[in-house]
Amino acid sequence: MTVAVTPHLNFRGQAREALEHYRTVFGGEVVTVTHADTGRPVPAGEEGNISWGQLVSTAGVRVMVYDVPSMDAWDPGTVPFYVSVRGTDAEEVRGYWEALAADATVVVPLAPSPWAPLYGMLTDRFGVTWVLDVEMAWANT
Template sequence: MSINAVAHLNFRGQARAALGFYQSVFGGQVIAATYGDFGMPAELPGADKVVFGQVIADNGFRIMAYDVPGQDAPVAEGAPTTRRENGVTLTEEPFFLSVRGETVEEVGALWERLADGATVIEAYAPAQWAPAFGMLTDRFGITWVLDVAAEHAQA
């Protein structure tokens, strides 16, 4: 038996924009269906929102997303945050998305694209445990950890 786990992100009216952004960062195809596509009358509010969406890339990247019904506002002020203090990560978030690649260059290119409009928590740079590591919260409020696998270190 073969299985894999895929992050499924829940948005408040931003799923289509987030999927498009992640496709621009990681490549691949966006597949998205709206509530209207699944039978909701077009005249109802939210019929144009994403009920099922995903990005699938040849490089192995895959993510899913949808818009929570009836929730069109971004996450409210005071939502969970992540920050670095005195060399440790402090957070109230229940998860981070982790992307690991084989070279500093390939992961660095992803970092540059993902960092557009993001809040950098820790800059992408060499770390004690990896040739390169960085942490940011993207423009959609998702916190990402990007690093290079130590066994594949190439500067």
């Protein structure tokens, strides 16, 4: 049996933009379902917002998104979670880093750390904090 953990990110009207941005970073296929598609009653002008969206890359990166309707309470909080992207290939991880770093705030620059050959943290323009690192051999045990 295989279980996958997928971050499910909530936005207010930016889910489509965020999902497309992440597709430019990681590649892969995007699928979206709007509030209108589901028949969910939402305020006028929000019918085209995302009720469910997903990115699945060939490298195994998965992200799901949702636009919280304005009639529902939503507060993005202050760093309530991190999205971790851990790989075994330093150049692949570096490529993701460089793409995510555009218009982002670097919290920890991508560099060697005591626990990873490369580790970095940034907050993208959507307020999502990403941790990228290269896995150490002992991390698999």
